[in-house]
Amino acid sequence: MAELTAKSPCAGRLPLTIGAATVTEETLGPMTSIAPYRGRQADLAAALAAAHGLGWPQPNRSLTGAGVRLIWFGRDQALLTGAVADPALEDMAALADQSDAWAAVRLQGEAAEAVLARLVPVDLRRAVFAPGATLRSQLGHMPASLTRLDDHGFLILVYRSMAGTLLHDLKTAMEAAAARG
Amino acid sequence: MRISCPLCGPRDRREFYYRGAAVALQRPAADAGEDAWQAYVFLRDNPAGVTRDLWYHAQGCGAWLVVTRDTASHEILATELAAEVAS
Numbered sequence: 406m407a408e409l410t411a412k413s414p415c416a417g418r419l420p421l422t423i424g425a426a427t428v429t430e431e432t433l434g435p436m437t438s439i440a441p442y443r444g445r446q447a448d449l450a451a452a453l454a455a456a457h458g459l460g461w462p463q464p465n466r467s468l469t470g471a472g473v474r475l476i477w478f479g480r481d482q483a484l485l486t487g488a489v490a491d492p493a494l495e496d497m498a499a500l501a502d503q504s505d506a507w508a509a510v511r512l513q514g515e516a517a518e519a520v521l522a523r524l525v526p527v528d529l530r531r532a533v534f535a536p537g538a539t540l541r542s543q544l545g546h547m548p549a550s551l552t553r554l555d556d557h558g559f560l561i562l563v564y565r566s567m568a569g570t571l572l573h574d575l576k577t578a579m580e581a582a583a584a585r586g
Numbered sequence: 587m588r589i590s591c592p593l594c595g596p597r598d599r600r601e602f603y604y605r606g607a608a609v610a611l612q613r614p615a616a617d618a619g620e621d622a623w624q625a626y627v628f629l630r631d632n633p634a635g636v637t638r639d640l641w642y643h644a645q646g647c648g649a650w651l652v653v654t655r656d657t658a659s660h661e662i663l664a665t666e667l668a669a670e671v672a673s
Contacts, residue, residue, distance in 0.1 A: 464593040464647070480593055480649040480667075526598040540594060543601060543645040 414508035414568040421576060424583025425516035428575055431509040431560060433474070437490040438501045440482045445497040456491035467539040467552050476539050476552055476562075484550070484562075508568035512575065513558040516582045521551070521559065523578040531556060545574040590665050593647045605640035607631070608652050611672045634658050640668060 415430040422428075441449045441461075450461040458470040462477040469475075473487040490500050512520060521529050524544045528534065529551070539552040547570060550562040563571045587599040607630050614622040631637070635658055641651045650668035655661065 465595070479647045480669075482648070526600065541646045541648075542594075542597070548645050 414565045415510060415572060418569075418572055419510065421572070421579070423576065423579035424514075426512060426514035426520050426579050426582065428572070428579075429511050429513070431511045433486040433507075433509050434504075435485075435487070435489045436503040436507060437485045438478060438482060438499075438503050439475075439485055439490065439494065440499045440501075441497060442499070446481075449494065449497040452491070452494055452497060456493060457485065457488060462539075465538060465540050467537055469537075476550060478550060479541055506565055507562045508565045508571060510561050510571065510575075511554065511558060512561060515557055516579070517557050517559055519582040519585070520575065520578045523581060524574055525549070525551065529553070529559075544571065547571060547574075587660065587662075589641060589651070589653060589662060591643050591646055591649065591651065592665060592667050593649055594643065597643070597646055601643060601645040602651075603642040603644045605642060605650075608638040608640050608668075608671075610640060611652070611668060636663065 413430055413432070420427060420429045439449070446461060453459050453461060453475070457473050457475070459468045459473065459475045462468050462475055462483055464477055467474060467476040473485065476484045476486065478484040484503065494500060518529055518531070525542055527540060527542050534553050536553050536555050539550065541548070541550055543549060544551070544561065544563065547563045547567050552560040554560050561571070588596045589599060589602055590596045609626060612626070614626050636654060636656050639653050639655065641653050643649050643651060652666045652668050652671045653662060654664040656663060
């Protein structure tokens with residue numbers, strides 16, 4: 406058998422620092438999308454609390470626990486990262502392994518908001534998009550998931566096939582933001 | 587133009603896909619007869635005023651919305667989750 410080496414979506418292309426913003430690749434571990442079956446939302450929230458210590462996230466919110474993160478990912482959908490989803494959840498929700506499906510990067514720095522303001526048609530300033538807030542929108546022309554991690558840091562997820570485009574768009578916006586000074 | 591998604595909040599129009607009149611939520615029964623199906627499939631009002639459309643929040647939360655808007659003033663009067671309107 407050939408020994409295959411897993412390659413991350415942004416391997417060899419990160420980190421990247423331009424001006425007051427840095428992009429690094431995030432390793433989130435196992436990723437599972439969770440979509441509750443009709444009428445099972447309450448049961449699912451209880452099962453999530455028992456298995457992973459997290460409830461069901463409100464729209465546009467993410468929850469963090471011990472090594473795990475649960476990101477609201479759309480209508481009646483959330484993404485669990487950092488742990489393999491407990492099989493007990495399968496009774497209440499459709500689970501789908503997404504571990505290799507997404508490119509995950511962290512955009513960090515004083516200029517992070519200015520960079521994203523050029524790419525995302527939503528107000529992402531700290532006052533209205535606080536740590537823990539998340540949303541689904543578009544970054545350039547790509548569907549994306551954005552989560553604020555701290556005062557100057559964002560987690561960005563796009564389809565893995567678009568990793569190159571994501572980095573190109575981020576680089577262009579970072580150069581433009583840096584040129585403004 | 588912005589549409590307020592009930593889940594995501596106010597979003598740019600480019601995040602949405604336009605489907606058409608919100609008649610899909612009133613699908614006739616299979617045996618409703620030719621007239622009902624003719625009206626459902628082909629006949630549409632074209633009001634200079636209030637209309638109800640289906641929009642899909644494709645680049646956002648993935649929800650179908652019923653948007654009530656005024657074609658004359660471009661005012662958006664209401665947005666609802668289609669799942670809640672239909673149920």
